Amino acid sequence: MNRQLLLLSAAISFLFAASVSAEGLPVPEGNVILTVSGKIGVANSADATASFDLAMLDAMPQTSFETATIWTEGVARYSGVELAVLLDAVDADGSQLLMTALNDYAIELPARDAVPGGPILATRVDGKPLSVRDKGPIWVIYPFDDKPAYKTEVVYSRSIWQLKSIEVEE
Template sequence: MALADDAFLKIKGDGCCDGKGEVVLTRAEFEALPQTEVKTHTPWTEGHHTYRGVLLRDLVRIYGLKSLEVKAVAINDYWASVPLEDGQLYPVLLAEKQDGKVLTLRNKGPLWIIYPLSEYPELNKEVYHSRMVWQLTALESK
């Protein structure tokens, strides 16, 4: 478990993390999880980009989240409810890299929830755009 200075992503909620209720991952711990790439466009970027990170469904499985949705919280306290069903139906990604480069605060990092808008045109709607939280720091099981 990470110390506060090394915190990259906090995951918390009932049933989470072998009954501990919370885990704080470092970037290295996050990068050690199964990695996936999604190539897509977004409303906030030009053209298609390749995003790399961890699938939401993998985080749910690995850390035992048992709710129907998570509260995705950004650095600035913006948050959105993300139904876990989205992650089962689609390859929703917690991206830490864009085109091989680490996402920074200036370009929506450290983590950005990416929906595969190009592969699944039905996702290219405001309801899904609002769930694409950038500068993500926490997932809270609701």
């Protein structure tokens, strides 16, 4: 009987711990659209990753800017959470970010790119959520028109769309 109570108590503790992390990062209630793993100090799952649904990303401080891209026509307003803000929320501690798209295309991005006024994880264009068909649900966008130094092939290659995961590496 005591063993059963002990097991039940352990199970309840595990479920409670899984619902909210020690650092206060909530557990996604909707479909997970982004997972952050690797060298992070804040997680919300038993496998030490941080998972986010759209509502969680929307609850973070939002940034928007207008810019043209080499993949679209004209200027559009992109909005979402700054990469720097997201990395701070998970207490990332690495120098490289391995970013992977839904189709398993992957790029490496130096963590030093994650600065205020730098790239955002855009979830909306002109106020509308990005669909998978339109490079969503997350598209890493740099403010190309605000900072001409971003208009290089190297930076364009870092603008991964259909982002599904970020692994923080050494």
